[in-house]
Amino acid sequence: EADIYQTPRYLVIGTGKKITLECSQTMGHDKMYWYQQDPGMELHLIHYSYGVNSTEKGDLSSESTVSRIRTEHFPLTLESARPSHTSQYLCASRGAASYEQYFGPGTRLTVT
Amino acid sequence: GEDVEQSLFLSVREGDSSVINCTYTDSSSTYLYWYKQEPGAGLQLLTYIFSNMDMKQDQRLTVLLNKKDKHLSLRIADTQTGDSAIYFCAETPSSGSARQLTFGSGTQLTVLP
Numbered sequence: 001e002a003d004i005y006q007t008p009r010y011l012v013i014g015t016g017k018k019i020t021l022e023c024s025q026t027m028g029h030d031k032m033y034w035y036q037q038d039p040g041m042e043l044h045l046i047h048y049s050y051g052v053n054s055t056e057k058g059d060l061s062s063e064s065t066v067s068r069i070r071t072e073h074f075p076l077t078l079e080s081a082r083p084s085h086t087s088q089y090l091c092a093s094r095g096a097a098s099y100e101q102y103f104g105p106g107t108r109l110t111v112t
Numbered sequence: 113g114e115d116v117e118q119s120l121f122l123s124v125r126e127g128d129s130s131v132i133n134c135t136y137t138d139s140s141s142t143y144l145y146w147y148k149q150e151p152g153a154g155l156q157l158l159t160y161i162f163s164n165m166d167m168k169q170d171q172r173l174t175v176l177l178n179k180k181d182k183h184l185s186l187r188i189a190d191t192q193t194g195d196s197a198i199y200f201c202a203e204t205p206s207s208g209s210a211r212q213l214t215f216g217s218g219t220q221l222t223v224l225p
């Protein structure tokens with residue numbers, strides 16, 4: 001069973017607010033990922049990280065940013081939230097020698 | 113780029129077998145995965161298969177891979193109401209150390225009593 005956590009689980013905020021979605025894993029995994037899941041349920045990769053101080057943008061363009069200062073922590077930040085950012089955000093991680101990617105429970109974000 | 117396709121809906125009677133199908137385009141896919149997502153939850157890894165295999169069985173789950181046709185299927189034997197969920201097929205390419213997943217759009221499985 002994977003130990004990967006996301007907070008908050010649900011968030012409703014107003015337009016223009018700055019928010020940070022938290023993701024932590026206790027497995028020592030070096031690879032971490034952020035996916036956005038739109039209302040049609042398809043997942044798209046928006047950011048990933050090979051390890052500490054290494055981040056890359058994914059296939060789907062996103063106005064969010066990420067950081068990876070510690071192995072276990074991969075937060076995602078929106079500087080100025082907009083209604084178009086309303087979505088579910090899923091964090092995942094994978095160990096170096098593994099092909100198993102484990103997901104957190106997700107954060108459902110609503111921007112009003 | 114890579115593309116993964118699934119049918120959107122499947123309904124079966126409790127106790128019957130379910131077969132969820134997936135096709136992919138990337139011939140360099142290394143691993144192919146099946147994930148389950150229940151309402152309001154994250155994705156749960158069910159099983160995965162390496163591209164040099166053609167079948168993998170794990171309790172009620174059987175994965176079949178036809179690499180020539182780029183077709184993957186997940187069979188759930190003796191389907192239960194608790195199996196109702198969205199099932200995602202995903203693949204990871206052989207190149208690139210990040211091994212990010214490309215997902216299908218998901219198949220909503222409804223199990224009728």
